[in-house]
Amino acid sequence: MEGSDDDGVPQLSSHALAALQEFYAEQQQQETLKLGPEYDKFSVGSVEEDWQLSQFWYSDETALSLAKEVIEVCGENGRIACISAPSIYQKVRGLARESLHVQLLEYDQRFAIYGDDFVFYDYNEPLKLPESLEQSSFDIVIADPPYLSEECLRNTAQTIKYLSRGKIILCTGAIMEDLAAQILGLKICKFIPKHTRSLANEFRCYSNYELTLDRLA
Template sequence: MSRALGDGQLSQFWYSQETALKLAKEAIAAAGEGGRIACVSTPSVYQKLRELHREDLAVYVFEYDRRFAIYGEEFVFYDYNNPLDFPENIAAHSFDIVIVDPPYLSEECLRKTSETVKYLTRDKILLCTGAVMEEEAMRVLGVKMCRFTPEHTRNVANEFRCYTNYDSGLDHDV
């Protein structure tokens, strides 16, 4: 999910239902049975994971928008400007997969968000961001662009893409 701030309001760009479902299913497959999934700045994927009712998975949403605090212990306030500021119950390398969409298309934001991702993940990363960030994403996270192209409910000005650091289903059946 990307966000833009204007007039002090948080404006969010949500994935389409199809994209959120595809990303949620990919996260489930990557996490494996009994896995742990971190959704960093991707609340629409988090909500889709909740809809899928997988009791064997632990799913957390790391989000700046405090409206998601309604999810209780699964909500972790997240500000990319403080990339490692987490409660004590969030341990290093405790998630099987981190799905992340940095809130801004900038090298600084991707670099800071990458600190978060590297702290949280055991190994698997699923990044959604602008195609213009491909080289930087490869450099800071070791990810490669997938064939799958995420779509949003509203038009966004930049071409968005998915990137992973593992053999992903997002490269098949697109």
């Protein structure tokens, strides 16, 4: 749900949204079959941004930079949780393949193509998580709440706090700086994430440690 550019997007009914997600999942399955066994599921591929879910994909350079950051932080045997950040997950998995434990917590069920790495996640129920996601079990959590609202950030923060055993990266609007500090104790970073398309709201990264990306800036 990367991008968080609009906190007032009209919402579908739960029934209509479920039907839409089922359609997307079937469409993605069919696309994968057409592409054949050589298809790289860790590529963005044909998964298009869905404005109903406030999705705005990161640029390739940003996604790769953040993926390298979290891999460096957690090491070879580390555990990474990507909350509402599928393009970062894709780059992490593309770089590390099966050597790291990576989970994608995401509402969009098109990403169920990632198998056991995918966990359905609804920020409205921040602690409704499978037993396999144990408390304080991830070396780093990187999150991109889908909407620029206090409720969305506070709820997502509950999930972050539950999963994290230490380091946190949050990607969201610059207008959320005070809340990010208040709720999660995060400071704004020098590194500025970019998207494949221009957003109306200024976008920033926040963390509770000094990013390698910032030291190189």
